[in-house]
Amino acid sequence: MIRRELITRLCKAYLDDKLEEIDRIPLIMAPRKSKQESRCCAHKTRAVLKYRMMALLGFNVADEVDELTPLSTYAGYALRKKNKGEGFLTVVDEACYACNKANYVVSNLCRGCVARPCKMNCPKDAIEFVNGQAKIDPEKCVNCGICKNECPYHAIIYVPIPCEEVCPVNAISKDEDGVEHIDNDKCINCGKCMIACPFGAIMAKSQIVNILQSINSNKKTVAMVAPSILGQFKGSFGQMVNAIKALGFDEVLEVASGAELTADHEAAELKEKLDEGNKFMTTSCCPAYVDAVAKHMPEIKDYVSDTPTPMQYTAKMAKEKDPNCETVFIGPCVAKQAEAQRDDAVDYVMTFEELGSFMLAKKVDILECSEEIDMAEFPATGRWFAESGGVTKSVLHRYEDTSFVKNMTINGLDKKQIKLLQRMPKLKVDTNFIEVMACEGGCISGPGIACNPKVAKKLLAANLKSK
Amino acid sequence: MSKKVQVKICFGTHCYVMGGSHLEMLEESLPAELKDYVEVSGSPCFGHCEEKTAGTPPFVEVNGTIIEKANIELIINYIREVLADGIRE
């Protein structure tokens, strides 16, 4: 919620033409003598807020050279589209301090026994006894877990580091100061670390300022909304479209229309590839998965579908209609930023959370918007892409006889599933179509959502039924 | 007890984005003993998000009383209080 407040305040500052005053935002949000529930003092909170805002302006927190650079200067850089550095996720180091450096900790259940199997079996000599109790030296510990298994009192506990735990590709790790760092050569931008960190220390770099700028310019700005929007806000689809227009977008396109083309093409491609003797094919619409293949699973590169994604099709349609327009993909995804960077037709990427916060800043209420829209087409099967299993359903819908398809769904990409996928070409299984979604539940549980995923599932189901 | 406790959740965009979506799980989270005494409904923007004094969204109204920064636990506690008062009377 703090992030949403920050985005709202940032949008408001832009809309009121007061970006030069954004240095005040951390001060307003954490007044000097206010009590801090989870941080030591208002000053710490302010520092964290400042750097989170820096990420919302689009910059890597680690790239700061001079600590005195105010947010308003970064805002100016953002407006002038200064290079924002590599990667799409950034660690707010000020906020990353609470996790244990080692995954294993000795609790006070330690009896300081004579046999000391923990110390005896530690391969790195990382355990010392202080005041009659075992102590693990985090500098030496390699997290093997032997001590935990050896202790007869179960006195050693495993303490997870949430971001490292969920990263499917081991791209995030601590430096010597105990602060997490993301290795961009490994990172697939799935955003799981950002969801997992209970300190909000990982932020997606936002493009919101440039999107606001585009809306403000005399160029046509086209919003391309992902199908998962149907599980994000209260209101009908028509109301959502009109709310987005009320924000200043000139046109709203449904990415579900692009998804129809993706499904058509993918259905034909699957048949073709299997006829050619390929063992299996996987979907390609999840950009975190596509990046994971490129960076970590070269063995299945040739098995990934070549079909353009719904976003790519939709952006192409927009640019064909008006080559001068600027396109903004609005969805739940961080990894789409990486995909957009490779696609000239997509200019910006925005999350649902940013969309919602923008509405708050502009005081647009979806339920107060009209339901009337003219929709030339109704991309029913494209809308299914919003949740896990939906792409398969949509592709299968295109065949009269589906008996030749033996499908499998990877609902959430984790370390285990990556191992499984790597072995797929050699495994003796008769699966020939694999849908992969990096987020468990599919797009409706992405890192950029505005709505609780459980509720989103219900909302989506209700909206898919109604027209 | 004749009348049920009326819980109205604000589904206005401001409340919904600031955590109100979570409150849609209120009905299923109600403890069994409360289920028969509570009626949950949704409402468009109450207008509280515009008033500086009303507090912080998301807002919920329980028998007409505004609860700010509403979460499921807070609402259930408040329902319990209302019901207890009802019995005393």
Ligand code: FES
């Ligand atoms: S949106 Fe809930 S009071 Fe306005």
